[in-house]
Amino acid sequence: xxxxxxxxxxxxxxxxxxxxxxxxxxxxxxxxxxxxxxxxxxxxxxxxxxxxxxxxxxxxxxxxxxxxxxxxxxxxxxxxxxxxxxxxxxxxxxxxxxxxxxxxxxxxxxxxxxxxxxxxxxxxxxxxxxxxxxxxxxxxxxxxxxxxxxxxxxxxxxxxxxxxxxxxxxxxxxxxxxxxxxxxxxxxxxxxxxxxxxxxxxxxxxxxxxxxxxxxxxxxxxxxxxxxxxxxxxxxxxxxxxxxxxxxxxxxxxxxxxxxxxxxxxxxxxxxxxxxxxxxxxxxxxxxxxxxxxxxxxxxxxxxxxxxxxxxxxxxxxxx
Amino acid sequence: xxxxxxxxxxxxxxxxxxxxxxxxxxxxxxxxxxxxxxxxxxxxxxxxxxxxxxxxxxxxxxxxxxxxxxxxxxxxxxxxxxxxxxxxxxxxxxxxxxxxxxxxxxxxxxxxxxxxxxxxxxxxxxxxxxxxxxxxxxxxxxxxxxxxxxxxxxxxxxxxxxxxxxxxxxxxxxxxxxxxxxxxxxxxxxxxxxxxxxxxxxxxxxxxxxxxxxxxxxxxxxxxxxxxxxxxxxxxxxxxxxxxxxxxxxxxxxxxxxxxxxxx
Ligand SMILES: Nc1ncnc2c1ncn2[C@@H]1O[C@H](COP(=O)(O)OP(=O)(O)OP(=O)(O)O)[C@@H](O)[C@H]1O
Ligand SMILES: [Mg+2]
Numbered sequence: 165x166x167x168x169x170x171x172x173x174x175x176x177x178x179x180x181x182x183x184x185x186x187x188x189x190x191x192x193x194x195x196x197x198x199x200x201x202x203x204x205x206x207x208x209x210x211x212x213x214x215x216x217x218x219x220x221x222x223x224x225x226x227x228x229x230x231x232x233x234x235x236x237x238x239x240x241x242x243x244x245x246x247x248x249x250x251x252x253x254x255x256x257x258x259x260x261x262x263x264x265x266x267x268x269x270x271x272x273x274x275x276x277x278x279x280x281x282x283x284x285x286x287x288x289x290x291x292x293x294x295x296x297x298x299x300x301x302x303x304x305x306x307x308x309x310x311x312x313x314x315x316x317x318x319x320x321x322x323x324x325x326x327x328x329x330x331x332x333x334x335x336x337x338x339x340x341x342x343x344x345x346x347x348x349x350x351x352x353x354x355x356x357x358x359x360x361x362x363x364x365x366x367x368x369x370x371x372x373x374x375x376x377x378x379x380x381x382x383x384x385x386x387x388x389x390x391x392x393x394x395x396x397x398x399x400x401x402x403x404x405x406x407x408x409x410x411x412x413x414x415x416x417x418x419x420x421x422x423x424x425x426x427x428x429x430x431x432x433x434x435x436x437x438x439x440x441x442x443x444x445x446x447x448x449x450x451x452x453x454x455x456x457x458x459x460x461x462x463x464x465x466x467x468x469x470x471x472x473x474x475x476x477x478x479x480x481x482x483x484x
Numbered sequence: 485x486x487x488x489x490x491x492x493x494x495x496x497x498x499x500x501x502x503x504x505x506x507x508x509x510x511x512x513x514x515x516x517x518x519x520x521x522x523x524x525x526x527x528x529x530x531x532x533x534x535x536x537x538x539x540x541x542x543x544x545x546x547x548x549x550x551x552x553x554x555x556x557x558x559x560x561x562x563x564x565x566x567x568x569x570x571x572x573x574x575x576x577x578x579x580x581x582x583x584x585x586x587x588x589x590x591x592x593x594x595x596x597x598x599x600x601x602x603x604x605x606x607x608x609x610x611x612x613x614x615x616x617x618x619x620x621x622x623x624x625x626x627x628x629x630x631x632x633x634x635x636x637x638x639x640x641x642x643x644x645x646x647x648x649x650x651x652x653x654x655x656x657x658x659x660x661x662x663x664x665x666x667x668x669x670x671x672x673x674x675x676x677x678x679x680x681x682x683x684x685x686x687x688x689x690x691x692x693x694x695x696x697x698x699x700x701x702x703x704x705x706x707x708x709x710x711x712x713x714x715x716x717x718x719x720x721x722x723x724x725x726x727x728x729x730x731x732x733x734x735x736x737x738x739x740x741x742x743x744x745x746x747x748x
Pocket of ligand 2: 204205206
């Protein structure tokens with residue numbers, strides 16, 4: 165439904181896109197994950213006909229983005245990183261105008277606007293100018309604008325940035341609902357948790373290139389397998405605990421005296437937990453907490469880019 | 485390219501949007517309401533007494549100064565209102581809404597035609613207000629219905645052409661503030677080095693040479709002839725040709741610059 169091949173785009177000396185490839189199947193959600201400046205917004209702008217790439221090609225809903233931008237536009241809905249709304253128009257007027265520009269007839273546009281205002285809990289503010297809206301309200305209205313014509317393909321650039329936890333959950337529900345209704349979604353995000361939770365597939369991009377691709381699970385496995393992790397009550401017993409773990413799993417155990425953690429790579433779950441508890445008990449180790457743990461996407465990100473994802477997020481805070 | 489009907493539909497949608505803007509920020513109309521009123525009154529009462537005699541002597545038939553200067557004020561106001569399109573467009577270009585429009589399956593040029601058509605409405609308002617205020621203080625347009633209608637038509641054509649110059653300027657210059665400066669530095673002198681307030685014969689030869697040939701003078705002279713029902717200046721077709729010429733250059737140039745600016 166969306167396909168990008170070898171996209172290049174430079175702004176002066178900055179290579180925002182340096183040979184980006186990816187595709188999204190119909191009715192799926194692709195999460196595009198990457199730190200600040202990775203090229204996410206540029207990729208979305210190219211696919212939504214807003215920016216012309218220097219080279220490469222792209223199709224959306226089977227239509228060539230470079231050759232028939234006007235035809236692509238009737239197939240897509242876009243909510244960019246910064247809300248694209250008319251500040252002097254009310255929420256209702258914004259949606260109505262956008263609907264009519266999608267060539268819906270006036271009555272349909274009005275009905276659809278009412279529906280979306282209701283769904284995004286903007287009823288009370290519907291007849292106020294957007295100038296008076298909070299950041300979260302703008303984001304919701306902007307998403308409403310993207311959905312006015314019920315397009316088969318929707319692009320969302322950091323849809324939850326700036327939303328409170330409640331708003332974020334509501335947005336997640338909504339995006340999930342879109343895909344269940346058959347809409348193809350490309351969303352970018354800085355939040356690993358978000359991609360993990362929503363996306364069928366994740367593409368990790370860094371410096372304008374896709375550096376990894378797969379489901380959240382596949383990405384995690386690509387980096388490292390599962391670990392058995394325990395927390396014990398007395399750090400003096402960490403040595404004994406490590407010896408028990410090493411007999412159960414593979415390789416060396418990681419030990420952290422500060423947090424009284426010990427962990428070991430394991431290849432299967434079969435009876436491991438019961439044996440571990442029994443043998444640790446026999447060795448006189450008091451266990452506070454025990455469980456299997458997969459690497460988080462943060463760790464995946466770190467392993468893939470050599471930089472932690474938090475670096476990107478703290479940069480974002482500096483910017484804000 | 486979209487169909488003509490689609491283009492018309494979208495342009496109308498853009499006009500509606502601009503009219504809502506005006507409703508919410510009426511200050512946007514000051515340049516076509518308050519300032520022309522001030523100009524009519526100021527020039528008539530402050531300068532009228534002093535300049536009036538000169539004009540009468542050089543312009544042929546003895547005229548009240550108000551009858552001479554109205555054409556100048558009409559055209560000057562319309563020129564500024566038209567060029568001001570650039571500031572309004574530059575404002576729009578700085579905001580995210582243009583990105584929204586560009587992602588919609590609409591006629592992209594409708595953003596610009598909507599803008600220039602709205603300015604045509606603004607020009608009509610300006611002409612109506614100046615006409616009434618002028619008549620209250622002695623303006624007597626005795627050119628008959630046909631003459632006055634032709635004068636208004638010419639002024640609107642001129643305003644529309646300058647709106648497209650404004651579109652090109654707005655797409656070219658980055659900030660509205662810079663545009664304000666450019667307008668003041670370029671358009672302001674042009675409106676004065678013309679036959680707007682005094683006949684060009686009173687200027688030094690080199691200046692008069694330029695003033696006589698620049699389009700604003702030609703349009704003013706033609707408007708003067710048509711509204712007053714006289715034939716002194718005989719600008720005739722040249723004024724209309726200038727307007728059509730400006731439009732023929734500025735229209736495609738504006739579209740091209742806008743496209744270039746918004747597709748990076
Ligand atoms: N119009 C532009 N002019 C100049 N440089 C640009 C422009 N747009 C993007 N860039 C540069 O291209 C690179 C990629 O930017 P892009 O906005 O695509 O990143 P991003 O992944 O969306 O980042 P963020 O998470 O901060 O939104 C950055 O280095 C940015 O500075
Ligand atoms: Mg971005």
